[in-house]
Amino acid sequence: MELYHWPMSHNARKARALARHLGVEVEEIALSMQDKDHKADSFLAINPMGQVPAIKDGDYSVWEANAVLIYLAAQSPNDLLGQSAQEWGHITQWMTWQSVELSPVVVPLHVENYFKRVRGLDADAAKRDAALAKLRVLLKVLDDALVGKDHLVGGRLTVADFAVAGDFTHAKNANFPFSDFPNVARWLAGIEALPAWADTTPPTLG
Template sequence: MQIYWIKAQAPRRVLALVKHLGLAADFIEVDLMGGGLKAPAYAALNPNLKAPTLVDGDMVLWESSAIMAYLCIKAGSDMWPAHNPAEQVQVLQWLSWCDHHWSPAVGPFYFEHVVKATFRFAETDRSALVGKDKELQKLAKVLDDHLAGRDYLACGRLTIADFQVASMANYWRESEMPFDGFPNLTAWLERLKQIPAWADPWPADGQVAA
């Protein structure tokens, strides 16, 4: 099994899960700044020209949530409750909420402070974030209220919903995300950081895509 990745939040979910589940994989880093996502060989795997991508024999899969579900099925992990429809819809609810609401709100903060610094292509521009606090705080309240009295988002245990929703917000302090008034949300983010694979998901060694 091969996982193509760059040092960014969507691959982070997948890399953390592979490590957490103890699955064997070859990790292939794609050179984002060198145009690796647009290289014909990579584009043939992932026509979105994004990472992550999983290749497992004949199976080629993109979208981190789908890849995470695949990995759980492969490992027999209930972090994706493949055999429990009532639980599955709980997880789906958060995966969908993340992609359609949370990511667009949290993404600009993550992009300005983390993506630009990681790939060193521009300076943080705080003016791009003016006025974006309001929507982010509206959604942060949804999370914070839900997490009152709960350790995890769904099913009363760690699931792929936690990795999906936490991936950009993990960097909330350095990204200056306005979460100070949301103690359940920040406690959950800190709780996840106690999971070794979540705290350090990046492969220690691996290949670079040709």
């Protein structure tokens, strides 16, 4: 199967990391955003949204990073997808929270605190401060959920950890305030210690 990505993409990174962690055989295909490969008809036939990650497996394709994680995890027997109704509920809860609540806050912070800085552009202070205030609210929710825990669900690694940690791929470069959220920092350090996570670290810009 083919996994389409872009080396800087935090959404694709979590899929690349999970495939490597589980030993799922994928051909990683790096698209060039600069060349607009993701808007070419050949790629839009795989993901009509023109976004990475996306998987093509024979005649089948799947996109949206969290759906890609589920497809990858289902390729082999493992317990990363949960083992009970309660675990399935919580895994879906955190994956939905990442996509609906966290991602819309993280992306503007990447732009204002990181991508503009490396291009020598000034951050829009109002946008940055609004996103940072929302991020703090979300990090408090995550921090409280991680008190005394190294993983989000079931006391072991699941796709929920990959789903949420992906959004912190550029956290250091974008100055996320982790020092105020020690449980998040501890949990993230555990994910970052996975060889598959380290192997998929995007290059640092600037």
